[in-house]
Amino acid sequence: MQKRITEMSILEKVDLIGQKQKKLQEKYKNLSKGELFSIxxxxxxxxxxxxxxYFEYR
Numbered sequence: 001m002q003k004r005i006t007e008m009s010i011l012e013k014v015d016l017i018g019q020k021q022k023k024l025q026e027k028y029k030n031l032s033k034g035e036l037f038s039i040x041x042x043x044x045x046x047x048x049x050x051x052x053x054y055f056e057y058r
Contacts, residue, residue, distance in 0.1 A: 005047050006051045021036045024039055
């Protein structure tokens with residue numbers, strides 16, 4: 001079972017962002033590392049916000 005992002009430590013989040021960044025690099029070969037990092041961070045933040053809303057309405 002995978003942990004929720006809201007339950008992860010900072011180091012676990014860093015690893016997750018790094019994994020997402022590598023996947024994005026394969027998809028978008030022409031973007032810089034900074035742009036890929038920004039996109040990966042935004043994806044993680046979006047998921048984290050959705051998890052927070054999920055718990056609020058539960």
